[in-house]
Amino acid sequence: MNRQEQKLRTRRSIIEAAFSLLDEQRSLSSISLREVARAAGIAPTSFYRHFKDIDELGLTLVDEAGLALRQLMRQARVRIASGGGVINTSVDTFMEFINANNNVFRLLLREHTGTSMAFRAAVLREIKHFNVELTDYTISTTGLPYNIANLQAEAMVKLVFSAGAEALDASDEQKANVAERVKLQLRFVVNGALQAKAEQTSS
Amino acid sequence: MNRQEQKLRTRRSIIEAAFSLLDEQRSLSSISLREVARAAGIAPTSFYRHFKDIDELGLTLVDEAGLALRQLMRQARVRIASGGGVINTSVDTFMEFINANNNVFRLLLREHTGTSMAFRAAVLREIKHFNVELTDYTISTTGLPYNIANLQAEAMVKLVFSAGAEALDASDEQKANVAERVKLQLRFVVNGALQAKAEQTSS
DNA sequence: AAGTTCAGCTTACATGTGTACGCTATTTTA
């Protein structure tokens, strides 16, 4: 077996091990190097062959989580194109993601308000992607002026993420309920923004 | 000096010490008993004379933070009564609170998505207070039906808390900007909810 | 074939942790 290949494989298993440790009771700052090494099946000191720090691993995890989220976005856009309503499709896609990638979303949520400035910044970067994309989309489909579209997009992302947070701890029925509610709330925002545009242009 | 009184005083200094440790890099789960004891100026083992656990201290802190938040709410209501606009006054009051009680709000924000189920539940209870109060207020002032008022209130609380999170890390100018933006977003929500009512009653 | 590289290992150490145990000094009770 190739040496480079083997190294990558081990690196992968470290990352997977770390994700598996990030259940509802652990955050990045609370998992120890030794613990990760143990779960990955390597000696503690071998960890350093792959990451300088445990923080470097953390940043890698945030990046991976962000990547997964961006893939989700793309998927949502495809589904929207084939009809079904923007809000409905987006929220449903998002909720499916949370269900399927529990720990991935939990990581983002937790580190968003976590203790590491670097992690917070990394998560914010990912959220900003969402905002930019949604702003652009809104402008191109509704013709809202930039400032209003941007405010609307930001509010929507915040509401969806908050709903996602609720859904993480919730039962299946509760999850459905959360999804329903956030859809209605998103409609409030959309309609409010439209109204704001009407007022702005008529003045 | 009274013995009971002295005990309370020490208990206070433990709590204060803990709050002082909860800066932007520390969460409840990352502060150690010994650290708190050190900061409070007592021996590690003396801690147990006041709290069974470090978790028990944590719950106390969340409760205290919640109390501070409820006092804030009352203050906002007073200021609203003397004019100035509900949204404006509420957001301004909230932002002042965050500025003045940095670590207190940070605690709530962090533990809201933290690693301890008990802490999360405790924070949720505090947020629910906000929702209930705001829902009642909305019904009594606008006559919105319960379901709509409730959705609106929930969305508003979420947006304000999210804005608070942003403000925590922000400079003064940025803070002002965040406040401006969230006010506009709240207006979106309010107007959207009003519109939803119009549609619901006309059907 | 000989030499070099390097992923992963074992061993080791200093440091921080939670908490059990028992003592002391002071307040409180009787």
Added chain:
DNA sequence: TAAAATAGCGTACACATGTAAGCTGAACTT
């Protein structure tokens, strides 16, 4: 005033942590 209660302390122990140092064997290079 004598006895009981108790806030706070010092000592002690078992444990987990990060990481330094050096070794080994297999994969690569020449």
